[in-house]
Amino acid sequence: MRLAVVIPHLDQPADLARGLAALFARSDGPDEVIVVDNGSAALPVDVVAAHPRARLISEPTPGPGPARNAGIAATGADLLAFLDADCLPRPGWAGALRAAFADGFDGILGGDVRVEPADPRRPTPVEAYEAVFAFRMDRYVARQGFTGAGNMAVRARTARRIGPFAGLGVAEDRDWGHRARAMGIETRFDPAMAVTHPARPSLGELRRKWDRHVAHDRARVVTPGARLRWVAKAAALPLSPLAALPEIATTDRLDGPRARAAALAGCTAIRWHRARRMASLALGGDPVALAARWREAAA
DSSP states (O other): OOEEEEEEESSOHHHHHHHHHHHTSSTTOOSEEEEEEOSOSSOOHHHHHTSTTEEEEEOOSSSHHHHHHHHHHTOOOSEEEEEOTTOEEOTTHHHHHHHHHHTTOOSEEEEEEEEEOSSTTSOOHHHHHHHHHTTOHHHIIIIISOOOTTEEEEEHHHHHHHOOOOOTTSOHHHHHHHHHHHTTOOEEEEEEEEEEEEOOSSHHHHHHHHHHHHHHHHHTOOSHHHHHHHHHHHHHGGGHHHHHHHHHHHOTTOOSHHHHHHHHHHHHHHHHHHHHHHHHHHTTOOHHHHHHHHHHHHO
């Protein structure tokens, strides 16, 4: 099976260079990589040209979903994998996904994503929080029936059966995964298909990420019962860091009391922020405008 990796890109040339180098460093790497630029100030021409099996295309429609659609359309490979530009595949990543599909699997494969602090001995509150709670593909698969598209693989024929990813108006990977589940397509988690991901550099960026998620979730709240549950969740969130204490104290994703204290501080800051945003939307705020701020900040 020919393997193509599709990577949406927006103004991350240094991260992209690291990722491409890691993909092509091993003999079991992909047959091709399609980098889909999604409106960068400068196209990563030199970064992509350094690797003969990589090529660069552009997709003007904003959003990682349309960029992935363009990458799918540009390849004839049998097997597709999707990585975010700032994800760094660990050794054995490509081999693990090839092995899964060689055994006859015909669903969606989600891999492990581990947050990599700049200094693992002294993570910031943002880094420690994301190390515990961000990119938990194992939980997404087990509890919500989808996996994040930042580290995902699927047969090309299955991807085309599911259809295109949506644009910025929804959480495109969740929407795509739920459509697949409705069609009876299995999603499986594989810890051997592992990548590392840098933490967001500031609390402001992490808040903007949650703004987008909160906005997408609010757009799905349409019934009176759902609106009541939304208000109840907003009211409960400020106290939820207390419920998270056991996980913070025992997780294998952190090492030492300093890192665990930092995770609690980050968890408290983010969950209070989410509660405020949810309350604002419950009182009539515009979820579309809130979701659009993510793209404006990235531009």
